[in-house]
Amino acid sequence: GQSLEQPSEVTAVEGAIVQINCTYQTSGFYGLSWYQQHDGGAPTFLSYNGLDGLEETGRFSSFLSRSDSYGYLLLQELQMKDSASYFCALSGSARQLTFGSGTQLTVLP
Amino acid sequence: KAGVTQTPRYLIKTRGQQVTLSCSPISGHRSVSWYQQTPGQGLQFLFEYFSETQRNKGNFPGRFSGRQFSNSRSEMNVSTLELGDSALYLCASSANRVNEQFFGPGTRLTVL
Numbered sequence: 001g002q003s004l005e006q007p008s009e010v011t012a013v014e015g016a017i018v019q020i021n022c023t024y025q026t027s028g029f030y031g032l033s034w035y036q037q038h039d040g041g042a043p044t045f046l047s048y049n050g051l052d053g054l055e056e057t058g059r060f061s062s063f064l065s066r067s068d069s070y071g072y073l074l075l076q077e078l079q080m081k082d083s084a085s086y087f088c089a090l091s092g093s094a095r096q097l098t099f100g101s102g103t104q105l106t107v108l109p
Numbered sequence: 110k111a112g113v114t115q116t117p118r119y120l121i122k123t124r125g126q127q128v129t130l131s132c133s134p135i136s137g138h139r140s141v142s143w144y145q146q147t148p149g150q151g152l153q154f155l156f157e158y159f160s161e162t163q164r165n166k167g168n169f170p171g172r173f174s175g176r177q178f179s180n181s182r183s184e185m186n187v188s189t190l191e192l193g194d195s196a197l198y199l200c201a202s203s204a205n206r207v208n209e210q211f212f213g214p215g216t217r218l219t220v221l
Contacts, residue, residue: 008148010133019117030207030208031208033209035212037139041213041214042113042212042213042215043152043199043201043212044212045209045210045211048208048209050208056220065189087152089152091207091208093164094165095140095142095157095159095207096142096154096157096165096167097142097144097152097154097207097208097210098149098154099144099150099151099152101151102152
């Protein structure tokens with residue numbers, strides 16, 4: 001099976017940079033995705049790493065290292081609206097996303 | 110382009126009843142997946158449909174079933190409801206790219 005671990009909570013101040021880590025165990029996968037979910041809302045796709053390395057999308061960047069079974073999401077210039085839950089998810093040949101338990105990010109003024 | 114829509118948004122049922130939830134994917138998307146989200150178990154995969162065929166099913170009992178129609182709309186059914194079935198049920202569609210899925214707002218099911 002597949003399993004992912006993320007910190008349950010992260011707190012940072014507005015304007016700062018925060019990194020949310022994700023470690024995983026799997027026998028094989030296509031890539032690692034990141035989703036954001038605000039309270040009461042639907043998960044929305046942020047980023048995907050199919051290959052090792054860094055992917056940048058505006059203020060958000062995501063990184064994957066297959067050799068270390070590790071990835072992270074980097075959020076820069078934090079804004080209050082970034083307060084949300086962030087999920088890493090593995091995608092594989094089974095055509096399903098396996099999600100981590102989520103990291104609640106709180107951005108303080 | 111309209112997003113994924115789910116109906117109803119909220120539902121209250123009693124134990125033993127059955128429920129049917131509906132999902133309309135983004136136009137052109139033929140893959141529809143269903144997920145259950147609970148505070149204790151997080152986001153868990155239920156099943157995935159593509160062109161009216163179930164391609165994959167998660168580790169849920171047979172009380173959970175689904176189907177997809179020729180227009181890609183999908184329904185999921187839960188029979189003999191249990192208290193533990195109370196959850197947010199999310200539908201997601203994709204253009205056959207599992208890594209990037211577009212989620213609907215969900216149906217909040219409460220079982221009393």
